[in-house]
Amino acid sequence: MQPRQTDSDEFDAPPSMARPSLLRELPVTQRGLRTRASLIAAARKVFERLGYLDTRLVDITKAAKCSAGTFYTYFASKEEVFAAVLEVAQEDMMHPGTPRVADDGDPAQIIEASNRAYFQAYERNAELMGLLEQVASIDPEFGKLRRDRGEAFIARNARSIEDLQERGLADVELDPILASRALSGMVSRIAYNHFVVGYREGESASLDEVIYTATRLWVNALRIPPVN
Incomplete structure (x- = not known):
């Protein structure tokens, strides 16, 4: 259930599960946005299949069919791409x-x-x-x-x-x-x-x-x- 809304909480949003410090600014081009989204989707599948600890960056780039250089254009680490996965999925979860x-x-x-x-x-x-x-x-x-x-x-x-x-x-x-x-x-x-x-x-x-x-x-x- 959701409470009776008041002026003070009408637009309250639950806190994010993704650490703000791990979230980068979005790309400015449509191509960049598509590439980032593809990396996030691939990362989610790999994390779900292998688990967080056993997932390697090479597993994600292989699933996304991209190079390590492309990955590092958008994310600096496994932690960053995991935060992005959460940011995308959390409202539905x-x-x-x-x-x-x-x-x-x-x-x-x-x-x-x-x-x-x-x-x-x-x-x-x-x-x-x-x-x-x-x-x-x-x-x-x-x-x-x-x-x-x-x-x-x-x-x-x-x-x-x-x-x-x-x-x-x-x-x-x-x-x-x-x-x-x-x-x-x-x-x-x-x-x-x-x-x-x-x-x-x-x-x-x-x-x-x-x-x-x-x-x-x-x-x-x-x-x-x-x-x-």
């Missing part, structure tokens, strides 16, 4: 949620729609999401950036829960921050276990079953009437 529940809207349906968008985005990016777990465990700075981004979404969901409480649509005895942290964490782990671990182990549950279960747990926890 972590869906920001859905608009605030309208006064005549059904909170359970809004939560279901938000969960559906999140799980669909996670499924599209499952290999990259698995890679991010690896990188966060070995790179403290990246781990912090990822946690900060997660905290931003937890804060958004907390404001949504508080809004529902104020309108008598959710359990008023719950602490909205703690509830958001628990529920957001639950959805995140369901996604990881299903789309990253589960796919490797032959997970049989369908996407609709995952969405239904996560939504039912969420609305039950907040004491919101389930989707009809």
